[in-house]
Amino acid sequence: MKDSDLYRKQALDSAQERDEFQHAIRIITPKAWIYLIVFLIIFVGCLLWLILGKISSIVEGQGIILAKNAAIINVMSPISGGYVSAVLVNPGQEVKKGQILATLTNPNMAAEAKELRKYIEQEKTKLNNLSATAQKEIAIRLKHIEESMNYAKTINANLKEKKEHLESLLKIQETAFKKGILSRLELNDMQVAYYDAKEQISKNQNTLVELNQNRNDYIESWNTKLREQQEKVAQSEFNLRKLLENLNLTENVYSPADGVIATNYVKKGDFLTEKQTLTNIITHSNDLEVVAFFNANEGKKIKIGMPAKVFPKHFNTLEFGGVVGRVTYVSELPINPPSIESTVENQKLVDKFIQQGPVFKVKIALIHSSNTPSGYLWTTSKGPHERLSIGSIASVGITVKKQHPLAIIIPIVESAKNWMIGEND
Numbered sequence: 501m502k503d504s505d506l507y508r509k510q511a512l513d514s515a516q517e518r519d520e521f522q523h524a525i526r527i528i529t530p531k532a533w534i535y536l537i538v539f540l541i542i543f544v545g546c547l548l549w550l551i552l553g554k555i556s557s558i559v560e561g562q563g564i565i566l567a568k569n570a571a572i573i574n575v576m577s578p579i580s581g582g583y584v585s586a587v588l589v590n591p592g593q594e595v596k597k598g599q600i601l602a603t604l605t606n607p608n609m610a611a612e613a614k615e616l617r618k619y620i621e622q623e624k625t626k627l628n629n630l631s632a633t634a635q636k637e638i639a640i641r642l643k644h645i646e647e648s649m650n651y652a653k654t655i656n657a658n659l660k661e662k663k664e665h666l667e668s669l670l671k672i673q674e675t676a677f678k679k680g681i682l683s684r685l686e687l688n689d690m691q692v693a694y695y696d697a698k699e700q701i702s703k704n705q706n707t708l709v710e711l712n713q714n715r716n717d718y719i720e721s722w723n724t725k726l727r728e729q730q731e732k733v734a735q736s737e738f739n740l741r742k743l744l745e746n747l748n749l750t751e752n753v754y755s756p757a758d759g760v761i762a763t764n765y766v767k768k769g770d771f772l773t774e775k776q777t778l779t780n781i782i783t784h785s786n787d788l789e790v791v792a793f794f795n796a797n798e799g800k801k802i803k804i805g806m807p808a809k810v811f812p813k814h815f816n817t818l819e820f821g822g823v824v825g826r827v828t829y830v831s832e833l834p835i836n837p838p839s840i841e842s843t844v845e846n847q848k849l850v851d852k853f854i855q856q857g858p859v860f861k862v863k864i865a866l867i868h869s870s871n872t873p874s875g876y877l878w879t880t881s882k883g884p885h886e887r888l889s890i891g892s893i894a895s896v897g898i899t900v901k902k903q904h905p906l907a908i909i910i911p912i913v914e915s916a917k918n919w920m921i922g923e924n925d
Contacts, residue, residue: 557901559801561862562853563792564844565812565892568865571783572845573757575601577776578750582606584770585751587779591763591846592891595755595781602753602766602778609747616743620736627729634722645715649708656704659697666694759783760890762845780845782890788876790825790864791843792896793853796834799860801900804830808864809879811895812888821880823888825864827898834858849893864896 585603589595673690676682759781766778790810794802809822839861840850853859866888869877873885 557903558897558899559794559798561792561794561798561859561896561898563790563810563862563864563894563896564849565788565790565810565888565890565894566782566843567759567784567890568787568789570759570890572762573759573781573783574777575753575756575779575781577604577772577774577778578753582608582750582772584766584768584772584778586768587764587766589761589764589779591761592889593761594889595759595761597755597757599755600752601755601761604751604753604772606747606750609743609750613740613743613747616736616740620733620740623729623733623736627726627733630726630729634726638719638722641718642715645711645718649711652704652707652711656701656708659701659704663694663697663701666690666697670694753778755781757781757783762891763847782845784890788866788888788890789828790866790894790896792862792864792894793840793859794862794898795856796858796860799830799834799862802827802830802860802862802898803900804828806898806900808896808898810864810866811897813893813895815884815886819881820883821878822897823874823883824867824877824879826867827862828865829861829863831861833860835861862896862898864898 583605585605587602589599589601595601670690673682673687677684677687762780762782764779766772766776790808792808793799804827806827808825808827810825811817811822835858837850837854840853840859841847843861844850844853867877868875872878872882874883874887876883876888
């Protein structure tokens with residue numbers, strides 16, 4: 501072999517090795533480097549999460565938003581034996597004090613009012629007739645009395661003239677008697693005539709007084725009859741006003757307080773029994789809370805003070821998140837359906853809450869915030885512009901435990917290790 505051939509072979513081998521090395525280097529492309537860096541970041545992130553992160557154990561239930569320390573007012577029927585004309589409110593609707601909730605029909609009171617109106621008209625007719633009769637009778641009687649009084653006055657005037665004449669004669673005769681011109685018998689006759697005239701004047705004067713009194717008494721007797729009839733009419737009108745007021749009160753059922761309608765127990769056309777519940781109202785409060793219900797397995801894990809999140813069903817959870825709260829009460833034992841109904845006053849909600857079996861009752865206080873329109877702290881935003889409303893149904897999540905991931909993984913690994921060792925044995 502020539503030296504030139506040897507050199508050529510070595511050069512070719514060296515060039516081939518260099519090409520293979522460069523080809524091996526080109527296997528790790530820039531794209532592959534990106535994948536590698538991303539993998540390292542994920543690996544480091546997972547490692548940090550295993551060391552520093554926490555896993556929350558959350559139990560879920562359902563609840564209703566209520567006013568804290570709110571009262572439930574039963575609105576009763578004010579009548580018995582009537583009918584429901586209309587129900588003007590629906591469950592969940594907010595109402596104000598004095599707002600009309602329902603209208604009723606009371607046929608008994610309506611018939612009584614009709615009869616009383618008829619009676620009043622009859623009594624008014626009697627009063628008008630009595631007044632006309634009184635005027636007529638009084639006019640006739642006054643005319644007769646006036647004639648008698650005029651006659652008595654005329655006689656009285658004549659008697660006064662006679663008395664004055666006799667008085668003059670008596671003085672003359674008394675003088676004559678003193679002088680012995682007139683006898684005692686003649687003087688006595690004159691004195692008798694004089695005092696007789698004087699007595700007649702007195703009697704006639706009494707007659708005038710009696711006639712005047714009779715006139716007044718007669719007028720007063722008719723006035724008494726008129727007053728009695730007027731009082732009868734006035735009393736009947738007063739009774740009618742009271743009856744109409746009661747009719748208005750019974751035909752219109754008003755809200756006794758501000759609040760939210762919980763449940764309606766009647767509908768249009770229903771017959772009303774005595775003290776029948778028409779509807780009930782959950783009163784308003786400046787502070788809201790959530791009463792939630794959790795099945796027995798989950799509820800026994802809940803403790804007072806645990807954080808909670810409340811997600812009202814009528815708000816978009818993805819947009820607003822939930823309201824932040826904290827557990828303030830947990831029932832010691834699962835509660836029965838009547839206890840739930842006494843809280844929510846709605847049988848359908850009771851059925852909804854207990855459909856998975858016995859439940860624990862939990863109260864959650866909502867965290868206030870002055871930076872949100874609703875006045876409460878939300879998880880992902882300032883929340884909706886609307887305020888939370890009493891009676892709203894909500895999903896509730898309560899964090900019952902937080903653990904490091906390693907605290908969960910290590911026991912699993914040890915269990916797997918023990919299982920494998922047991923299998924090998």
